Amino acid sequence: MTTSPASGADTGTPDASIPCPGPWGRGTESAYQPRPWLSASANDALSGDGSRARLYDGAMTAEQDGPRVVSVSREIAAAPERIFELIADPAKQPSWDGNDNLSEAQAGQRVRQAGDVFRMTLTTGSVRENHVVEFEEARRIAWHPSEVGRRQPGHLWRWELEPLGESRTLVTHTYDWTLLTDGNRLPRARSTTPEKLRASLDRLAAFAEETH
Secondary structure (H helix, E strand, C coil): CCCCCCCCCCCCCCCCCCCCCCCCCCCCCCCCCCCCCCCHHHHHHHCCCCHHHHHCCCCCCCCCCCCCEEEEEEEECCCHHHHHHHHHCHHHHHHHCCCCCEEECCCCCCCCCCCCEEEEEECCCCEEEEEEEEEECCCEEEEEEEECCCCCCCCEEEEEEEEEECCEEEEEEEEECCCCCCHHHHHHHHCCCHHHHHHHHHHHHHHHHHCC
């Protein structure tokens, strides 16, 4: 999923000196507050000095251990309700997918609560079921993808929206493979870098701002 840079004097381009400013800091250090929707290991990693850089460094090798979370954030010049509608309606997701991975989803699958399941056809032609595990209208949504009728491998996609004022929102996009157990998926998980997440974030932002 993706969003674009905010319009106006502030371009919204992430500061390269900060690996991943999240809603808890927006580029400045502050006391970390544990996030109940993250794993214990992820919270432990985030709580230490300099841990944000370690946690959100997308380049991991087979030998590395520790948290497996990649995240990017940026401001978008649109209201959170507008942005969230583009994310929570699967039929709209392919229009802003920055990695050309999503092909189409049937209309009428708009997510309303945790426990919902929506199906998405990928550009490869395969179909994925996405099991929604976190949901707060216009604020947060996350899901576990899986093959149709198969066990969920354990990786998770999350979107978080924080209102910053009139028609401005801080959006954070996260890929969490802390619980991924399918060895065949590990190479692709390791290749999911902040740049790939940012491509979707930028396109989502452009789409949200253009149609605002």
